[in-house]
Amino acid sequence: MRFVLKRLALFVVALFGLSVVVFAALRILPGDVASVMAGVNSPPERVTQLREQLGLDRPLIAQYFDWMSALARGDFGTSILTGRSVTSLVGARASITFPLIILALLIALVIGLPLGCAAVLARSATVRAVFHVLAIVGGAVPALWGGLLLILLFGRGVGLLDVFPSQGFPLDGWGTPGSAISALVLPAVSVGIIVGASLMRYTRAALGDLASSGYIDMARSCGMTRTQAVLRVGLRLATPQLVSVIGLTFASMVTGVMVIENLFALPGIGNGLVTDVGNRDLIAVQSELFLLAAFFLTVGLVVDLFHRVLDPRLKTATAITEVTA
Amino acid sequence: MSNSSVPLLSAHSITKSFGPRTARHQVLFDVSADVHAGECLAVIGGSGSGKSTLTRIMLGLESADSGSVEYESQSIVGGRKSPGFAALRRESGLVFQDPFSSLDPRWRVAKSVAEPLSLQRRDLNNTDIDERVAAALTMAGLEPADFLNRYPIDLSGGQAQRVVIARAIINEPKVILADEPMSAIDVAARIQILDTFAAIRAARPSTAIIMVSHDLGVVQHIADRILVLHDGRLEETGSTAEVLGNPQSDYTRQLIEAASL
């Protein structure tokens, strides 16, 4: 319980710190949304006037506190440029990004876990070596390139086979689930393969360590075959570790996802964020960054707590790292 | 020879607890102990009885909650600031249970053995150090030319433990703490360690040894005096012959029974 409280307190502190960093970083940058709105043929007074209208001329501290107090009320503000609430903006984008991430994660799991297990279970040294090479090469592919190759292979219009839409997302979004899903297939595969390879590597490492451990010997001496022991005991014992790896994977996937969203012209969070930064739509950007960071901190928190539930030995430790030796 | 009236190292009424405030558990209850120059004191007792903790407190490796520790009549309580502490540091040597975890796996034997000198004796030049390293290894029963440049991984358990002992004696300590120095190595090698201790005592008769062990055979072989701990309390203390031959407490009797053939 103390751990949970400590972890929650840290979570809040981290969020606060992030809010300051995000806010400050965004104010150092040149350019503001008022001049973007005014464009290139307006007189300077026009920019000043817009700035006043938008409240951008107020002291930074005041702006920060406005933002924070609104956040505290659950109000993430309104994008200056689009006039829409950040919540609905992020919501619309998330409706693409999250299915993409989840699909990619599923693909990664489907690839990574079985292959990782197989790499440990294989009796032949050659087979194990082949799996090893697969894992290393799969994880070394740049997401951008993997995506391009997939487009060249399967993209409608460009590819050798006209299977999936090569870019874009259906206009009515999830209104046509079939085409929405098929628009996500190639992007998800390009991220999923890479993540799957690293998941495979972790699975292989975690299981490999366990496979030569006393726990597996014990299970086998009770009457399990090696395969049974690795899959039932090993996998269960590796689960907490794999859960944190998957949690971390979430974070490390994001770079790939942003690149892939841009490559596949999916109007998701990554794509939107890049656009908003370009437009200096500060209120939108700062709330988006904040929400994203909060999301990942939450994932971290959940993973830690989950980890604790999964491993009875952890009840006394102060941090996950302590036991994931 | 172990009867000088002033003990070399003494601890009085030591108490010690571990754990966070909410889950504190006391490990030592008002324990006193002392060791004289040239004496070998064995501390025995069941697992978790506080043997290691008591001896570590005596050597200043751990601080007591209450009680006092004196080295050559000077207090060492309070760490670096206390008058006896620096002397104790300089004049003590340590040997732990597992020889392999006592040696840095990535250091050569020569470097490991020389470490106390390089830390404490800035006045020595390399040649002096080399000579002393060789001498210490020889005293520990190892041929220097053979072992100086080895890494721990190329040593057997008994050899490794003798390297550790060489390190412990290189700075000519007045007191050596050996915390279960033989329980991690096999029977055949234990004999070598015992011989090593005997050789040290022969060469430097004034060296005091505190030996923690639950192996009564070993204790019988080497100790002058025995101190029995049970669940953090002093069970009994006396000369080896007294305690082993005529144990006063039930607990000691049980220990002895379980250990004999």
Next chain:
Amino acid sequence: GGKKDDKSASSSNQYADTVTIGLKLAPTNLDIRNTAGSALDQILIGNVYEGIVARDSKNQVAPAIASSWETSKDGLTYTFHLNKNMTFFNGDKLDAEDVAWSINELIAKGYHDADALAAVSKVEAKDADTAVITLKTPNSNLLWTLTGRAGLVFDKDAKYDLKTQAVGSGPYTVAKFVENSSITLKANEKYWGKNKAKTPTVVVKYLADDNAAVNALKSGDVQVLAPITENLAEPFKSDSAKYTVKAGNGTDKFVLGFNNASGSKLADKRIRQAIRYAINHKELIASRGGADKALGGPIPSLDPGYEDLTNLYPYDQNKAKSLMAEAGYSTDKPLQLTLTYANIYGTELGDQLRSQLKPIGIDLKVNVVEFSTWLQDVYTNHTFDISLVDHNESHDFASWTDPTYYFGYDNKNVTKLYNEGVAATSDKERDAKFAAAAKLVSEDAPADWLFNYRITTATAKGVEGFPFDLNQTVLPLYNVTYTK
């Protein structure tokens, strides 16, 4: 749609219900009164909102809400005769009150383009069908100005969020808007005029990524692509059975602006001239696919006062080198200059300029930044050596008469000629004055005009009525049809 069939001619039966158009630059919101950018003009003016007057594909003034107008002799009073029975799509009546209110509001609130109406002294509704604009000084640009945002007519009684909605009187209404992504236009059932929409639904997709755009056209996701990168258009050009590819005229000027302000490295005219001589415009245009037109001065062919000035600074490396030598620079002792421009124009131009200027002793550092950074550093703070921007506005010569504009260009003669042109009461006189001013500007070399960008548009076979000229600013869609 039974209703549709009633009112369309029999041939229109084969028209598709929906045409999807791929455009490039997306509007971030619909607030045409506050937010700059031609993306809004392109999609909203003439389709959703209508102006008191409109612009045709030759960049000339045409009737819209006003069916006719007359100008007083002194050029100070404009009387507009409005159409009858006009309504906004919400049903509200549109009359001279709305016209006067819209323009007065623009001036009073300082909305976008208000500065273009600085000469207006008042706007009044004389009666329901007549609006009168009175000027302080004559302005030959006024009518043209009113074809843009300044002349748009809004419903003075409607209350709505301009950023997300649009209440206009045009042939289309905004059915759905997803910022940075798409706009869906539905035919305005209550449309009052003769430009009735031929296609019930027009979907505009914004495809920022060139490849995605091309693929969208290839795979039939869109029927029109405007613009399409000329280089990428090759496969469509060769497949003329299925596609039509055509470049259209426009007023986009890729201006390589120099910082003329005193103290700048480019205050030295020799260096500016050397740069103009050193740039191989033909090669630049060729590398972009060859559709663009060389442009020797500030006025493009569709604007009043155009004259071919490309011979003023023909490509001549030797001349450039000797000018640089005069100024004290050579390849061994190069002049360090920085080119700052926005990433939306791609990195190629910068790299090409860098290599073209290298042989004459200029070491060009190319700094590709966010558009907003450009606005701040170059446009607002004037901290730059050379800037590159697509000035796509028409009739924007005034920037050369404003020493505080980011070029920092100041030539009294140019200002005088331009002002005379503006005050002119005949088009011919105006054109002559503008041309003379433009020539003076070009001779001074305060910038180099890399080319007049011409938009290449590709349409699938069966698409009719899509305008090719000027379609990045004026894009009337009512005439667009698609037959499968």
Next chain:
Amino acid sequence: MSVDVRGLKITIGGKPIVSDADMTIADGERVGLIGSSGSGKSMIAKAMLGLLPLTAVTNGSIDMGGTEIIGASERALADLRGRYVGTVFQNPAHALNPVMTVAQQIALPLRLHYDLTKAERADRVNALLSKVGLDLDMAGKYPHELSGGQQQRVGIATALITSPRFIIADEPTTALDSITQRQIVDLLTSLVDDAGASMLFITHDFSVLARATTRCYVLDAGRIVESGPTADLLAAPTTPQAQRLVAAAQTLTLHTPKEDSHE
């Protein structure tokens, strides 16, 4: 169950670990295996269970109650392990599954080999818990909540739950203090004898050896150098390797002293 090892040879990565080992363990016999550290004791035990690492090459024959172990399929071995052969490991902290409760752990061989109802299993587990001297409320605890001696009792209970015919105990007392050590040895031998099973007991501790076994083998550098009744062997070892081991052990054994034995 009788075990017959003939010409056992184990090589790992080209390095011989065990060479030409011959051993017999008769039905109901308790046999010891001693030898210095690294001599290959555990490898022999693992070979009997078919638990050698994938990289190991094994030759010779191990006949376990009529079944040939070497070359047997993993499935066949698994059927044997836990059912006819029980194992107690040296370090229970590294063997007991940290996410299984004591009861689950002990019941594992039953679950794998027999079709019993939950209640039947619980009954057997409880019966065995009390036999090995553990409170019934230990059943729901996790291994890390137990002391070393308690963990080792759980290990013994797991090995014995199916009443196997052969027990392999690989240094089951090394990590324990002498009092606990004594208890565990006595418990194990009595349970094995009660069940009428045979046992292979690996240790380096001679007092333990003397108590637990009747006959023993001495292993040195992968070779069996001597064998015979434990008492004889301890009293009069013949080979130099055995002599060295025994001499050392003798020195280190506590002789209940009558007077100061310090030299």
Next chain:
Amino acid sequence: MSNVRRATTGDRRAAFVIVLHSMWRRAEGKFALIVLALWLLIAIVSLFWTPQSLWATDGYHVWAKPSAEHWLGTDGTGADVFSWLLAGSHTNLVIVLLTVVASMAWGLLLIAAMVARNAALASSSVVVVDALISVPTVLIALILAVPLGASIAVIVIACGFGYGLNLARVARPAALLASRSSYVESALANGASGWRVLISHVMPNILPVLAVQLSLSAGTAVLAESGLTYLGIGVPSGVPSWGHSLATSVKLINVFPLTVVWPGLIVTVVVVALNIFGDVLRDAIDPVTNPALREIGGER
């Protein structure tokens, strides 16, 4: 009689040779060494010479297909794609080196805090690492790119920060094992300071983990460069890099798709080589796993 050998320059050279040799002996080690040596070589050569000048733009021959003159064709400015690809090697090398240094410095600092004897510092730094590690690198890069613009610094700082955290997390068990070991206790008892212990005992013992983790970081940095550059927050325009080449090839996909293959292949091969290099290096530099290293000066 004493034969203590102190490490001489000769020994160090011998150790270096042995390490290289041990790596070279393994097939995968050969592969990694060859790839990385080629990378180094090309990076140096391309600093002075490329088949065509990077700035030899030819507007009349843009997006040309591969030919004898332009092995991989030309880009949108008419410059030689192959030359840009070669020239990219030095930018990536610089990025990788800087990132490795940054992540190592930051990671070691964190490790020092995590194994500190001060319990509060140790436990709070552990929790901080656990929390911060869940923030994606690209978010940090995006925030940094706001004030810094596209620059190498963005990549190096963002990656260095993230990988440092990772390094700390992964190396902590080894560091803890070392710092809580009896040999450290003995050193402390002999009066060694915390820093001395950290440097002389803890560092050598996490060196193997460090080798693996840093080379993984190096590989990830190469991947991150390509992603961030494509997003416009990495290497600035006009600077050759593999990310630049990859992003350029995206533009060519509709014109000459096969050009796409090369930059990605190079990145993949280099990243694979870096990953393998770490594994092989770990085994080779560690006297515990490399017997040859233990033989130096040993006359037994």
